Amino acid sequence: MLFNSLNFIVFFIVVTTLYYVLPFRLRWIMLLAASCFFYMSFIPVYILILLITILIDFFAGIYIEKAQNKAHKKALLTVSILSTCLVLCIFKYYNFIVVNYNEIAKAFHWNYKVEYLKIILPIGLSFHTFQSLSYVIEVYRGHQKAEKHFGIYSLYVMYYPQLVAGPIERPQNLLHQFKTKVNFDLNVVAEGLKLMCMGFFMKLVIADRCSLYVNAVYNNVHAHSGITFIAATFLFAFQIYCDFAGYSLIAIGASKTMGIQLMTNFRTPYASNSLSEFWRRWHISLSTWFKDYLYVPLGGSRGSKLNTYRNLFITFLVSGLWHGANWTFIIWGAFHGLYLIIESMIAKGKKYKFPAIWVFIVVCFGWIFFRSNTVQDSFFIVKSIFTHPGKLFIPSDQDVTAPIYALIGIALLLIVENRSKIAGIFPAANRPIHPYLSMSFYIFLTLIILYLGVFDGGQFIYFQF
């Protein structure tokens, strides 16, 4: 069930209403059942994979807590991490490994061809795997008590708003909220609905519009030239931002209507003055996950400069691989890792501010690899940008309007995101907003969504990760 479908709207209304109508002791059961239903609306049988991950980490958490010595705890943690990652590897990386192995075998004339697995990647597998891992690691570190209630723990992994595309929550933030009674508060519900409204605007008005142009260009690279690739990459930068930040806002908003707070996932990342700042503002739940569970355990910035650079590079390489089993993602991760190393060499430990437009261009350059279907395509695009500017591709008739609507949406988004800066220019805008004015804004946003949104249920990009 996609957030941007009428089915979800009906589902959301029913679940949120039931949440407040039911007595507190029954709420978790209803939420868990609703989350199962939500997940099973994609491919029902894949709930079994989720169940395996839940079972492994639920019992791992209990036994890690019970374990008497550190070596025992560590062994249990290792078993838990390996088995959880094994599920991820089989579904996400097995065919990638086989493709590469077969290519090498072909090159060396080995006669051992390995067959591909005919499987579809379960939706959001990387997200709930990471959320589950986060739990066992926190229990191991003693930051979180092992959850003894299987239902509540299952709900922690399966909680529907963030089940398929995050934010990747930490047990300290989420688990206790399922045990805290929340009373109906219209202001809280209204805040949640406002976030959802903004999320729908970002997804339906901007991301899905941009995708029409971006797909037309990136899925047929040989028919286009440099200037078109620049336009498509600019639109893709906003597509992926609005797609994912939009999803996150809908998730956070849907959860907030039930009084459950999820972590902020994006904070105007394209306004960053360095790439390291960009990563503190982009997909915060994932970047902090990598920082806490990979970068820091590798040694972080505690050792020599060379070690710091190595840790940074490894973290971004893994982050690239997390995003997808394709060399394009690995190159994207490596590019970010390398650039961050160069940036930290220039900054020399001080806070160095680059112009935001430069950082945006660097990020866009990375997006070329991220969005390209193959490595060959990405290099063709880069080469075309520098050697063959050509003519701007104008789509025929109805599709020509797509980038225009997207640009209108982007302009509106920039106004909303920079309202505090605008308020600085116009002092009158600093006055507290009257509730009815705020209400008018969201009515306006709803009308814009109805008038300019794309309503054919386009997938969220991050579902595939």
Next chain:
Amino acid sequence: MIKKNLFRVVIFLIALIVCDSIFGLFSKMLFNTQKSGKYARLTYIIKTDTSDIIVLGSSHANRQFVSDIIQDSLKESTFNCGTMGQKLLFNRAIYEFRERRSRPKMILLNVDEDWFLNKRDQQDRMSDLYPYYGSMGDIIFEDFSRKDRLLGHLKLLSKTFPYNSTIVHIIKYRLKPQDEFKGYAPLSGVLDSLQLALKINSEKGLDRTKWPPDYDSSLVNLFSQFVDDINRNNIRLFIIFTPNLLKPYYPKIDEEVREICNNKNIPLIDFSNTGFFYNNRPLFDDFSHLNDSGSRIFTKLLVDSIKLRMQH
């Protein structure tokens, strides 16, 4: 407190409904002022046209069937109802609406090789007809599942939503009206030779013997019913495959249409493998559409073929 909250919710909902109605009404007025472009054509087709011969199909129909040549040769009023990006579901809806209001004598149905693909996408593209929901609501959702039909009707409770994504189109064709001749919208360019070479290169090794992954057999049945409906109403039907610059992607689908035509004894005029057009770059505006010169040659050949078949 509860009363105050309830009051705020009620005010919000009333304000939303009122704003939606006002904005919808304004959008409708703006929509109805169009004199050129896709929606102006659609409004004409749905509300006014009474031509004896109509051309149905996608952009291949719209850009390649010269209405004047057909009208002059066959001595019957002709209108080209081909609509960009539209496939089976849309053309069936247009036919049904037209047939209810004024029955044409002849239909030239241009079938593309993607007519039996991706029903969901075809349903989504029915949104072109949402502005006419008031007069053809039942036809728009006729081939939808019960659930999709219900969701469709639910969406259109909004007065703004039917005019979704129409504003830029309205402005564009107001600033630069489209050249159109009884529904035929000519293309004037000539395909770039470098682009063609790149395209040919990128299609090397493409397996054209496979069924496309989004092939939907329910659309084949629907096409069969569509053809039966036209026959039942005694409308003369010609199914046409338009010229290709390159090899077709899905020859298996063409075969399927051929079989249906054979079984139902419907004349099929096939230009898809005509050597004259194949690889004849100067006649094409892009990879799949003839330019005006190409379209005129094609339409002349087409009417000759129709005349010949009518004599027999």
